Amino acid sequence: LMDIKSSLAEGKRQLAGVEIGKEPLFIAGPCTIDPKNPNLFYETAQAVKEAGGHILRGGVWKPRTMPYSYQGDNAALDILLEARARTGLAINTEVMDTDHLRLVLEAGIDVIQIGARNALNYPLLRQIGAQTAGSKTAVLLKRGRPMAPVDEFLAAAEYIVSAGNPKVLLCPRGTLPSMDGYRNHPDESITQLLKAKSWAPVIVDPSHSVGRAAYVPGAALAAMAYGADGFVVETHIDPKSGIGDDPKQSISPAVLATLITDARVIWKL
Template sequence: MILPKSHRLTPEQVAEITAIAGEFGCKIQPIIGAVRTIYAIVGDERDELMINRLEGLDYVERIDRIQSPFKLMDRRSDLASHRIKIGGVTLGEELLVVAGQCTIDPKNPNFFYETAAAVKEAGAHVLRGGVWKPRTNPYSFQGDVKSLDILMEASRRTGLPVDAEVMEEEHIGVALAAGVNMLQVGARNALNYSLLRAIGKAVAERDTVVLLKRGLHMGPLNEFISAAEYIAAFGNPNILLCPRGTAPTLDGYRNHPDESITPLLKEKTWAPVVVDPSHSVGKASYVPACALAAVAYGADGLCIEAHVSPNQGIGDDPKQAVTPDVLKQIIGQARQLWTLRRTGGKGEKA
């Protein structure tokens, strides 16, 4: 990883380091961070002659060689200073809340418009809405591209940025063209490396944020972070890691709640952690406690399913979506806990 002395290298300088790396079978990938652009060496960076030649350039401050499976996402990476912003929130400076319906019903758009207004009033920063839906049963409702128009209309009415899950490569371009601000990768695609690469390529020149959920199985944390590396390697480090419960399930819960992995992730990566309590527990009455537990463990944000009338919703909403009133209570309590955890009760950052 090449760290320049200036905020960004000139085209001529990029051409020079690219030529040097190319002699050793490597490529250069610019990664645009909040503070400065760094230049990742893609390939085997262990050749000492290549490193010596690059370090000898007068515009190179230093070269960091991080021996981990995720060089960009590693907490020792220079990207540790990168800050992700969405919905007026800078992750790490304020608790981010993503909220909305599991599934947008194209036959009842007003439900979603009402939900959008209500979650904004409750204090959410990003509006979520399921356009395309992964379903275990092939005969269940799989979503509808028409719902994308409803999602974007709700965004226009509320001014909130929106989050939508993409399941196939063709969804990516459609969602980005419509103006989706946050692409969500669901648990079933968490290790779909071809999809992750496609997303990385598509968002490389954008400020789009990617919400990457943890896979359904209880896999190693390195596997989770490495999946994020697939996206970041193309140049966009705006990635949020989202624990959402894993298999095998815990009796009484939809999944095995995994918000407790947050501090373990933070020991390995700089990436913000946004926990999904709705899928973790799968029952609306359990969501508030799970959300607060996530914040207590150090989560940077929450992704919560909410609906103005859950019983009339489709998908998972009838069983796990909270009402806007409950969402407002969760957000208020979560913010208090987040501040308490940050300050240690002393009124200033610990």
């Protein structure tokens, strides 16, 4: 990645009140905001805050395997913004095209997520980098599907940085093929290679790597041991009543609170 040591020294690793590298960063919230049940999202947002989360995630537009599955809804963006207003948490959502990008930039989004399916979409990466240049907006870049090698992952981040935004967070989220019964092949261990090869923070996503709520804390703690700067974990106040990945993958706020406490201990080691 481009040498931007001087801009990092000016405090560009500050995000949501966290100085990345000096303390771990925690992002949590549902896979998908259900626009029919906004209160589930507001209650989850409050619980994420109480559990120690710094940034609230929530899917507004979703990259679904089947075109018949719920695809997202612009109304969910208003719910996300309302949750930010109520809790004071910074917010993160995925954009898949330049229409989404325009809407989240108008809303003053804190963190733009680029999903695994668009993580090698170079024109989109360039646009996002250019349109967030000089702003406070950070970009959470997932590792590309099915399995971007480490150098390809870093080169994708380079598109965003070279277009003007150095606030990139690298996000391993599991690779394909999945061989052992997890949703994806867990790749938290790539953290060590990413840290060795670049200056960018690594924020792992164990929810999509293992894909089962019961296995998420173990994978998240492993990532902290590998040197991750934080994690993004799908969390829902009542996972079974969620949509998208939430019934399978989301942990409860109580589990999140314990995980954050344990993660702080391992992060310090």
